[in-house]
Amino acid sequence: MRHRPRGENIIRFDSVGLRYGLGPEVLQDVTFKLPAGSFHFLTGPSGAGKSSLLRLMYLGLRPTRGRVVLFDRDIAATKRYELPALRRRIGVVFQDFRLLDHMTALDNVALPLRVRGVKESEIRRHVPELLSWVGLADHLGAKPSTLSGGQKQRVAIARAVIGRPDLLLADEPTGNVDDHIAMRLMYLFEELNKLGTTIVVATHNELLVQRFAHLPRLHIEHGMVTTLQQEPAAVDDLEAE
Numbered sequence: 001m002r003h004r005p006r007g008e009n010i011i012r013f014d015s016v017g018l019r020y021g022l023g024p025e026v027l028q029d030v031t032f033k034l035p036a037g038s039f040h041f042l043t044g045p046s047g048a049g050k051s052s053l054l055r056l057m058y059l060g061l062r063p064t065r066g067r068v069v070l071f072d073r074d075i076a077a078t079k080r081y082e083l084p085a086l087r088r089r090i091g092v093v094f095q096d097f098r099l100l101d102h103m104t105a106l107d108n109v110a111l112p113l114r115v116r117g118v119k120e121s122e123i124r125r126h127v128p129e130l131l132s133w134v135g136l137a138d139h140l141g142a143k144p145s146t147l148s149g150g151q152k153q154r155v156a157i158a159r160a161v162i163g164r165p166d167l168l169l170a171d172e173p174t175g176n177v178d179d180h181i182a183m184r185l186m187y188l189f190e191e192l193n194k195l196g197t198t199i200v201v202a203t204h205n206e207l208l209v210q211r212f213a214h215l216p217r218l219h220i221e222h223g224m225v226t227t228l229q230q231e232p233a234a235v236d237d238l239e240a241e
């Protein structure tokens with residue numbers, strides 16, 4: 001992992017607009033930046049454009065207007081053959097997981113390391129450890145089709161974090177798990193963040209947002225993104241839930 005000085009921006013959007021085909025603009029004039037080492041929630045109603053914004057960030061889509069600057073590179077001016085190297089610095093937890101069905105949980109999580117040429121002996125040490133941490137010690141050899149939604153989600157999270165990416169984009173990563181596991185996963189993200197990874201977690205889960213009230217959030221509504229610094233929640237409010 002590269003250590004980046006705090007204060008530098010990992011990603012910057014300038015007046016970005018996005019429409020699918022001839023449809024309306026899903027995102028309009030989106031301008032924000034994510035400093036290196038930051039950790040944001042991404043909130044907004046269903047259909048507001050959270051997954052779309054994440055797709056723009058991991059270069060799964062190009063904006064219809066405006067400018068995206070990722071790792072100091074203006075994406076519009078970046079050659080196509082240079083994009084995979086930028087993408088490899090990003091860990092993505094997809095809302096629909098996108099695990100490889102013919103591979104075991106262990107092999108799915110090992111994949112980003114194998115692509116990088118990490119030694120098998122290291123893979124055998126690190127991958128089971130991480131899968132155990134997310135509660136899947138008994139499922140290392142399981143194929144995704146035999147796992148529950150919440151178990152698949154944890155495999156997808158393990159795959160996204162195993163390589164300690166510079167940027168982690170997680171789309172509803174706790175949407176299929178209970179509160180206890182959701183908290184454990186958030187702690188995992190916080191640990192990764194302490195090691196230098198910049199993180200964006202899209203969520204609908206208001207309770208989770210309240211519990212991590214120290215985290216700032218990007219909020220999308222009506223195609224616009226605002227950055228909100230959350231107020232520290234009073235302990236009484238949380239206990240009242």
Ligand SMILES: Nc1ncnc2c1ncn2[C@@H]1O[C@H](COP(=O)(O)OP(=O)(O)OP(=O)(O)O)[C@@H](O)[C@H]1O
Nearest residue numbers: 020023026044045046047048049050051052053095
């Ligand atoms: N591939 C696509 N083609 C056409 N329209 C799309 C496509 N993907 C998303 N949209 C539209 O863009 C808008 C934003 O969708 P998006 O999936 O980004 O919302 P979201 O905030 O992630 O919603 P949710 O909370 O339900 O996951 C919606 O109106 C949706 O219908």
Ligand SMILES: [Mg+2]
Nearest residue numbers: 050051095171
């Ligand atoms: Mg979504």
